[in-house]
Amino acid sequence: MTRRYLIPLAVATVLTAGLVAPAAAQGDREWTADLTTVDADDNGVTSHHGTIRLDRAAPTPASARAAVRTGFLQLDPRTFDAPVNAVAATVKSAVPAGAEVAVDVRGALGDEQWTEWVEARPDAPAVLPTSVTTVQVRLALTAEKASPEVSGLDLRAFTAPASSDVGAQAAGLSYRIFATREGLVGGTTANGHVIVARDHFVALPSRRGLSAKGTGTYSVRVCASNGRCEWAPVWDVGPWNTKDDYWNPSSTREMWKDLPQGKPEAQAAYQDGYNGGKDQFGRTVANPAGIDLADGTFWDGLKLTDNAWVTVTYQWTGSGPAGFVRTAGDPLNVRSGATSTASQVGLAANYAQVRVECQVTGQSVTGSQGTSNIWYRIAAGKYVARAYVSGVSGATTC
Template identity: 55%
Template sequence: MIRIKKAGRVTAAVLAAGAVTALAGAPAQAATAPDGTQWTADLSSVDSDDVNVTGAGGTLTLADAAWHRTARVFAGSEGSLTTAEHRLGSPVNRVSAELTADTPKGTSVDVDVRGRTGVHDWTEWTPAGTTLKSTVSEVQVRISLHTSTDGVRPSVRSVALSADSAPQVNALTAGTELTYKVYGTREGLPGGTTANGHVITSRDHFVALPSGKGLAPKGTGNYSVRVCRTDGSKCEYAPVWDVGPWNEQDDYWNPASVRTKFKDLPQGQPEAYAAYYNGYNGGKSGLGYKVQNPAGIDLADGVFWDGLGMSDNGNVNVTYLWTGSGPTGVVSTAGDPMNVRASASTTAAIKGLAANYAKVNIECYVEGDTVTGKFGTGNIWDRIGPGHYVSDTYLQTGSDQPVAPHC
């Protein structure tokens, strides 16, 4: 929470519990310490991967305070800046932020952080000041600006960051990725813009989840899912590029100890499901809209029609791949999704699709048909799910050798 002074200007520090308190005096400017544990965000480093923000004059604000990403955003505007990765001199598990911002009524600013745990792997985005699920030595910061009124915008003048270690209460434990059955809906909206700045194309291949904790930056699949028909007959591996449906702070796959809101609901149950079937929250979403279906995931048209072969909204099994552990690889094609096969053969049955940029978990490898892909020619195939195989020549793993054991 940001305590706003009467004039609308606030100097705020994000504390360990996630609370924000007003500070008197001039904004704090953190000097870069030798070990990199103190630094200042570059608010002018806005590029094409950022969403509806401008950093002119070193002040971050909404580029267009009346810009609506899609038809589903009825009023107000939003935008975000994702900073470059910052390497720390020593491992930490918490990054706090002290910011100076102008926040008129109806506007807000959020600061989230994440830490790198592997070549392509990150912790979830976590509010600044709260402990990460893992100790890390490289972090990234996301500054999000929101307004509920067209034309009214917040502005951020400085963000001073500091990293340290705190008692680990939500440590990342090795294990199998989480899977839940949820109601899936077709997103559609070609020509619209997703929460990470991607412009939606016809028969696109991505998904939306109702929380920014698992939102992958544009052109990445740091957070990806495996979504399958409930009979397992067809699946698609796809990156999370949008936030929705119905909610923006419902990381329902997480346990209550770290779930942002709706902590009284069972793990794996979306708020929209409880609102639709049980009248939870008066039958409304966290944004105050009357919930019209129990959806916990939105599917881009290509995932809906081509990957899963769906003709109507319905239940799907969703695996949140970043919640697992072990070797990973990023699908790298010329643009179109690649076929996922039932065995290590180019003539084996097609079990679904793996979208470009999707980050997949590699369980093990086998030898099979020789394939020429983006990373050369070879006969190594990786098993990325139960009975799901793709050629290693299309996976960016950071190594020329298999990164998982033999099956």
């Protein structure tokens, strides 16, 4: 049976303050997605005569430990002649029982930074936290057994009222979260990365903060009670849940809107018996984890020996200068001072985004970005060499 999921192009904003989407004459704001091509940014999906479905080898997110195959089709960014902050979608799809099709949208902030992915739902468009001139759309397909199929996707961008409780903070949102070690070497993450020994990435229980393979658009800073920190990209979805963006305000949270901001559903289920002590899949929650750490992050970056409470900062929710670690593959040493002889106080994984508080002059270092004596302070008492960090602009002197 074919179902036509409608996210109205003239949009449900007529239900909020009577807003009407602007006419299409104001620039190229209506378009039909090209579903004929699958490229390197896509994962777990195939296209046959313009119909998208899950690949036979589509991964099940390793961290979630749920038998739900997942795939993404990430469309090319779309640029407009005037700022927009909302995108509505009309999807033509066949969705079997146990399957789901979702349309996610994000906006470009400049300097390789993007807003978080926001879902355009059948009854409401995706509303971004700020107005942008470039947006990107991705299709997310999931299935327990038979794959859904998407044969059409029409999109429209416009301006809608923004939520008053969404906005970037200079340092980014930060919460104390229980962390577990993911392990699962040889498994495949939600973005298609095959986990290797001593790997460096994290998993969060929502695809809203999921980076594409080989990128760190969505990264976190994880700090342990021993003072060590690691900056790592989000490459998997889990633990426990897959629709629990607990770092967001209740008004925009995917599920569990009655929980306080910053409290994972698994933590509430484990500690308070919330949802009968179960996760979204009906499994009894055995620990309060809201983040999974790859082995290298767990053992080498944080020097943990057991699951532990950590402080997590969600880098993309911050503002100000930021860059991305670029190495040959190994993580970058984070030092207590602006010299390679200063003590190592953490790691920054390859591809990870780092927020730059300020910069100092120190030891000259040659790396992937050339030779420089500039070091960036990325947290109190923590420095990385500019020679291994790309894309930073506007950093001031410490």
